[in-house]
Each structure stands twice: as C-alpha cells, then as structure tokens.
Amino acid sequence: MKKLNKIDQLKRKAEEIRYDIVDMIAEAGSGHPGGSLSGADLGSVLFFNEMKYDSQNPKWQDRDRFILSKGHAAPLLYTLLAHAGYFERSELKTLRKYKSRLQGHPASYMLPGVEVSTGSLGQGLSISCGIALAGKLDKKDFRVYTLLGDGELDEGQVWEAAMFAPHKKLDNLCAVVDRNRLQIDGDTEKVMALEPLRAKWDAFGWHTILIDGHDISEILRAFKEFHSVKDKPTIILAHTVKGKGVSFMENKAGWHGKAPNKDELEQALKEIKARMDV
C-alpha cells in the first residue's frame, strides 16, 4: 500500500472513493449510499494512512484488522479494498449481481480482504473484541479497527462489548462511530435517543475522542491519540453528514438505502469530480 501523508492527497482519495461508491450503487440499482458516503473520509484515512496491510497477502499475520460493523456500507468497504489493490476497480460494477464476490453485505468467504461477514447490526464490536483479545494473548502488536453506525448503537449487544473491551484492557482496539445522526426511520434522537453519547462511552471506561469526521487533519490526530492510549480501548465519535459530498443526498434519511437514477448519478458524479479536479 502506498501511504498518503499529505492532507490534500487523502482528501482527493476520499473523493475518488465517493465517486466509485455512487457509481457502483447506480449500476447495481440498489444499495446504501448515505452511510457509505458519510464514512468516506474516515475510511480513506484508515486505509491510506493509518492501517498496515498487504493487499497481495490479505492474511498477513501482522496486518491491522478492519471490521465493517455497519455492513450495509459495503460499497465503502469494497471501494477502499479496490483502491488498496485487493482486486480490480472494474469488479466494483458487479456489486449485488448474481455470482459477484461483492455481495449486498460483505461476505468474507467470498472476498479476500473482508475479515468477517457483517450485515446484521451490532455484532462487529464484539468480533473486534475477540480479535483484539487474541492479539493480546499472542503478544502481537497489530491493531483492530471497527466502523460502527450510530443507529447501530441501538443494539444491546454493542453495550455488552462496550463493557468487555475496557474490562480486558484492549488498548489495541479502536472503534469509530460514523455519527451521521440519521437512521432509516429518521433522526437518531427522535427514533431512539443516543445522547449524551460521549458520557455513555466515558462511563463504560473507554478513551473517547470527539471529532469532525470529514476533517482529515482531525481524523489523523485522533488515530495518533489512539496510539498513545494505554490499558483502555479508544472510541472515536466522528460527527459526519449522511450522504456527504452529494448535495441532494446530504442529511436525507431517504438516501440511506436507495440508488440514484441516471440523472441523479450524473449530477452526483459532476459534483464529486469538480472537487477532485481542484
């Protein structure tokens, strides 16, 4: 993997990721653009600056592990993997089609680079705890990252894992919450209030970092801070905008799980491209 160190490079990478996300969902005719776009900056920093891995050797023992707990953001994960060199970008167009390795939600037995299958919400943090614990038992120094949705925090199992990780002092674990404040039925605070969210994670014994999840330098700083924390897990509460980067999708719950039509695609790609050409 070619590490991108400059903020401009990472910004551009995030836009390339957005471009492919929107394009592949339009081609598939279904999928989840809103939560894929909101995580594009976080994902880009993770895959092109923060994590160590070898796309030519997906099972390299010392790689950092990434678990997409919010499995519906599969287009985000697939795009990141393609750009990281796990497979050709052209395969992105097979999303959700019969015989494709790019299932509607990530299926690990089909696609190298996907650590574990996800899609049923609330399970990724527990799985990540298991991986992090194995790392501790084996005295390995890899790190484990997991991206959760904020609506996903409604699941009770997340809070079982929230108790487990500090209890086992899993300081090799970093959870990132894509806090875009929208779930399918609307505003997270109206559907099932999460706030005060930071106080909850603090109370559970996590090192909590609050950032703007679209500000590359803040994301970089947060991961750096994670490296310095000892004896407790870290959670980054990243405030984001659902559908970020496509004006008509931004902050619209309706774009959680809907594909753009031909005209919408054209406009979306135009907007993204304009930022890439800057």
Added chain:
Amino acid sequence: MKTQDLKPIRDGYGNALLELGKTNPNVLVLDADLSTSTRTNWFAEKFPDRFIDVGIAEQNMVNIAAGLSLEGKIPFVTTYGVFVCGRAFDQLRNTVCYSQLNVKIVGSHGGISVGPDGGSHQAIEDIALMRILPNMTVEVPCDHFQAYKATMKIAELKGPAFLRLAREATVAITDENTDFEIGKAQIIIEGDDCAVFFAGTIGAEVMKAVELLHKKRIFPTIINMHTIKPIDKECVIKYAKKFGEVMTVEEHLQAGGLGSAVAEVLAENYPAKMKMLAIYDRFGESGQPDVLLDAFGLSAEKISTQIEKFI
C-alpha cells in the same frame, strides 16, 4: 457395556477440555457465568489465561469467539443450550455459520431431564435450531464417554459445530473403547423385530426399555444417532429397508429434531412409516427428571410399551 457407571455427560465434556488444554494450545473456553454448572470451571482452574468468562452476555460471547477463531483459536463457547441457541441465534447464523468460522458451541442442559428449573431452562428446540444452519455439525452424545470423544473430535474438525449436553447423571451405555466417528451411527444391538433410533442421554431409558422387552422375547435393533448432522443416511435407509418402518426416540420437540432428520432422509429416499417418540408442540415444566420423562412418555416403561405397540 458398563451398566452401572452413573455420571453426568457434562463431566465427559469437562474432562475432554482438560485434555485439550494440555494438548492443544489454541483451545480456549468461554462461558457466560455458568462455569460450575457446565464444568468449564475445571478448565478455568488449570488454564486461567485461556478461559474467558464474559458475564451474562451470550450474544457477545458468540461473537468474541468468532473473533478469536479468526485468529486461529479454537473457542469452545459454553452455556445452557436454551440460551446460546435462542438468544445468540443471529450471531450463530450471520457471523459464525455464514463466515464458516471454527467456533464450537456447547449447549448444556438439553431436554426436559433438566428437571426442577422448568420450561424456561429446558432446551427442547436446540437441535432443530442448530441443524438448519448451513455449515453446522450437530453432535448429541449419549453418555460421558461419548461426550469426551465427541469433544475431542469436534476440536479437530474445521468449522462450526454444536454439542448437546444434559444435566442429569445417566447410565453410560458405551465405554472408553467404543468407536466414535462423526456422522457414523453406532449400532448398539442388532435385533430382528424393529429399528429404534435415538440420540442423547435418553439412550439410558431406551436401554432399560430393551431389558423389559427382552423378557417378553422382543428384540429391537437399537441405533445411536449421535450425529444429527451430517446424518448417517445409509444407516437410516438400510434399516428402513430391513424393517419397513422405523421408530425414533429423543428428548426434543418432534418438530425439527432427530425424528425430523430421519424423516427427511426417508421421504426422499425410501418412504417408510415412522413413529416418533418426542415432545409434541409444547414446553417443558418443573418436576423431578424421572417424573417428567414419564409424564412426557419418555421413561423406559413408556418407551417399551410404545415399541411393543409398534412392532
């Protein structure tokens, strides 16, 4: 055959874990606050660093095991069958089986012979829930000798497996030298009058029923179907052909258990009439194990009467 060896089947599991602790450093054991009951405390005392008590959190436990298995560990997830199969079903389906992970699920306290704790704690649907999952192997050993061997075998197996245990001390009907192979039914007695398939500790009642029947010059063939999945199709078809009809006995719901598994094989390959001794569309309840088995038609006396009627 040892007839007087009375020991809970979970002791066989506990002993196998001790052996695996010594021989396989990748074996880890997880429990959800029931370690004294499930016998995982034996392992915990010897190998404290490889024992993880997650507290009362079965969903978390299954997925932590999933994560551990991704790193090459062989986690044995242990708690009451009713909790792991029910409460954590989605975790077993969507993470463990869908991702084909090497996680072993051990459901103790299967069946109504759990006794006084009542219907909430008696797993009578666990076999049905586990055997419908793609990639899952389902083992229902009949006594502590067989539980020991089944535990050792599933540790070697690559992929998810479910092992059903029971609470009560029951008479051993195999011994340490009895062969055990996953997916290969064990013929306990070859008789000329009928074929009876059973799974689990109910085998002790079946063997007592056989003694009663022998006095009446009735000689059933008794087959121990310790592996529900993959089921030994050849064996099922062979005995259906030989007798024209078969009978199944299990401490489980009639819907989805051993009887259903046998019926699926026969319906597709050699349609034959069946008699299923099982629990019919109801929950268990409190009571002493022997009282409950009799009330549910699964005591030696009731089984022998049914076999007599059947032939």
